[in-house]
Every structure is written in structure tokens, then in C-alpha cells.
Amino acid sequence: MEKNIKLLQGNEACVEGALAAGMNFFAGYPITPSTEIAELSAQKLPRIGGRFIQMEDEIAGMAATLGGALTGKKAMTATSGPGFSLKQENLGYGCIAEIPCVVVNVQRGGPSTGLPTSPAQGDIMQAKWGTHGDHPVIALYPNSVQEIYEVTIDAFNNAEKYRTPVILLLDEVIAHMREKVDFDSVKGKEVFDRKKPTCPKDEYLAYENTEDLVPPMADFGSGYRYHVTGLVHDQFGFPSNNSEIADTQIRRLLNKIEKNKKDIIKYEEYKMDDAEVAFVAFGSTSRSAKESVDKLRSEGIKAGLYRPITIWPFADEKVKEISENVKNIIVAEMNLGQYVNEVKRVSSDKCKVDFYGKINGHLITPTELTNFVKEAIR
């Protein structure tokens, strides 16, 4: 049988994954290095009866994405650092109004317009705290073109399952490089659609405190009426200053992620079984770390790699466990120290946690990591 394999760019694989997950609406504003995602969505969506809309800026792109999603569409937008900053206000709106959608951020050098064509991983904490207030966050970060295809489907599934915006982090390296994608790899993979109300229309509570913490969501225009607001609201969606309601609703928002961490958290471990020194790395940097693991092992150093695919929520227990089993942890990121602080927060005192960062617009190389580890474990 002919294999279903193609050479694709990372950004192209993101669109293919989104379509496989059922994306039928895209609103955004093109920005390097994410532009190909908008470009390909514009080409492909009209052909399948979907809609693509280029808005006047990134703020409107996020707003239209939420609007599309409220009508029942599977909606996505894509951007890079400067645009991700602009989207934060509406992203928070999506969190409190519980609107499922996917926000892709192809990271480039920052701050501000920074290094438009160079890779960075400077938006790791922004993905968690970019919008204000306590809010639920799911952020995923694949490291190959094949995985971009697969994880984009996971991003939509998580958004639909937990009724929340999901952030898909990429970086310039994996977004622009071309690599093999095997489309058959997702055969049999579940595509999740949001739970819809079955009750009589006049009994519908869009923000009900259901047992599973995720209330069913009606499509706007389907006859189920409810109010959508960024204010704290009651079960009907109407604004409320009631402290009990505020406490209950905000806690539910966070708990629907917290209580489902097992389902949401995905990671890869490479040669961790007998590792004495472990890398923690994600995205393109994790590829360098993996190569460095092999190099270090060829020189007799027992290295391994823990690669979070789910960046947020943070895998507290898993990282703590690793820190109890290795002597050294090396966190490598293309920034000046973000995820490393989370790793330190949960790590055992007996484990030495070191950081290797780079912000000059170039990918961290395996050689740099290998040399750094040799120094760190001396």
C-alpha cells in the first residue's frame, strides 16, 4: 500500500493538523514567522466550506476567533510575539467566557518586534501569565513537523473537551523547516467535539456548575439563549458581584484544568531510565538536547532528556520525581531563564539545577549543550 507521506513545512503541518481536527474558521493577521499558517488556511478553508478572515490587526483577529467559536465553529488564529501580546486581553475574555479555540504563537526574538526572522523561546511565561488574573492555561509545544501535525489535533481536542482557549507554542526553527509527515500516524485518533446541551431551551445554563466542571456549550443562533461577558458571571452568564458566585466560578475555571492534568499532560522521556544528568528542554532546543544525550553517552556520561510537550499545566509531580532520581538537571531554553524557575520550584534539594540560555537569534547547538553539561557535572 502506498504510504501517505509528504515533505511539509512546520507551519503547513499545523494547518493540516487543524483541518484534521475539524477547523472550519480562521481569523488572524499575518506575522512572521507564522504567516504560512494564515496563508494556507486562506487557501484551504474556502474549499471545504470553512471561512478565513483577515482582520485589521491581531486584536480583532483574536476577537473574531472567539466570535466564530461561539457560533459552534472550530476556530484558530496564529501569530508571533508582538501579536501574541496584542491578543492577551481577548485571550482572557476567552478564558472567563469559556470559549474553545486554538491560538498558535510561533515564537521569534523579543521583546517588542525584536528579531522577526529568528527563533526564540521567550514567551513561555507569557503563555501562562500574559493575560491578567487567575485563569486556566493549556499550552502545548511540539518539536518536529510530524508532531506539529499531531499536537495541533490535541490542541483542538483539549479546547473542545475543556471549553477553553488552548495555546500552541511553536518556534521559528520548527515552523519554517521542512520534514517528513506521515498522515496515517493519526489514523484512529479521536477528534473531540464540544458537549452540547440536550435540555429544553428555557432550562439551559451556559455556565452551570456541572459535576465534570465543563458545562455544555450551545451554538449561538441555535435557540439556546445565554449572555457572554468578561465580567464575573452567574450560571446564566449575567454579571455578578456576589462573592460566593465569583469564588465558585473562578475556582471551577481553574479546577477543570487542574483536575484533568493526567489527561492533559504529555511528555517524552529519552534514555531517562538510568540517567544521572537530565536535560529539560522543549521545541527545537529539545532536538539539540537529544543529540547531546547521545554524544554524552558515547563519552560515558549517563545523560537523558525529559521533554514536556504540555508546557502548561506544569508537570509538578513528574519533574519532582526526576529530580529525586538524577544528580543534575540542565534546563535549556532560548531565553534568559523562564521554565528553569518552575523546575527549581519543584526539584529536590539534592539535585543541582543549572540553566543554559541563548538569546542571540540562533538555535542552541548540541555542542554547546555537551560542553555545558561537562562543566556543570564537574
Added chain:
Amino acid sequence: MSNKYEVRLSGSGGQGLILAGIILADAGIISGKNAIQSQSYGPEARGGASKAEVIISDGEINFPKVEKCDLLLSLTQESYNEYIDSLKKDGILVVDEKIEIDETLEAKIYRLPILSTAYDKLKKPMVANIVSLGAICSISSIIDEKSLQEAILNRIPPGTEEINKKAFQEGLKLV
């Protein structure tokens, strides 16, 4: 890792080297190997030296960038000057015949009439990239002729099949 083969295609913007890189990576995948193609953007992509990078391997490719290449193609003097230091000592250098090269190089050197084949013989300057792929195919064993021709035909604009096939054949004959 020993069978990892790293190629850097360099020249000036507009010579179709990025497409050539994509085709080479595509051919790698058609022949059942792993391949990664990447390129640099930014100021260097506008005029001056431009480059495309391809890594082909039987095994997994982790680090996706080319540091030292096994084969360097340079179609312009400027790109030769810029990238010659990135060629491995025992690597293969493929340059257009008009380029002045350092005679003390230890690399295996092929000076070929790539540009004149495209300009004068085929009267289509834009197929210099495909002529180059033909030459690379003859010189190195990274990719077989059949996979490469299939990849070329997959990636070129419809209606240009004949001229590109011819350019590929001319490239093969250069060596």
C-alpha cells in the same frame, strides 16, 4: 549518525536554491530516507549570498541546522566566499566555472559550467538550480537519479516538465 549527509546550496537570491533544497529533501524522502530542509531568512536573504540547507540521513535527524557541510554548492563568487569555511575538510565543493577558488583547498573540487549550461545551452537562466541538482546527483551518492527526477517533477510549475527534465539531464552530463 555516520550516514548523515549535510548539503548547503548557495548562490544569489532568485537562483531557485531554496526550491532546489526542497526538491533534494523531497527526493530523500521519496527514496525512503529522512530529510530536513531549512533556510535562513533576514537581511542575508535579500540580495547578497542566499542559502538553502538539506540534511539527509538513514537515521533520525535531531539538530536540524547544518554546521559543517559534506557538500557545498556555490553559484556565485560572493556565496563561495561567504560559505567556503563551512565545508568539511574532506568535503565536496561544486562551483560554477567562473568562480575563483582557493587552490590550496583539500576538498574534492568540481568546477562546472552550470550557469552557462542554463543561460546559453538551454536559454533558460531559471533552470540553473535543476542543472545543479543533476550535477550533484552525478557527483555524490546521496540520492538516486529516479527519486530526484520524481521530486523535481513534483515541485515545478505545470507546463515546465520538459525543460526541467532536459536541465536535469544536462546537469547529470556535466560530470
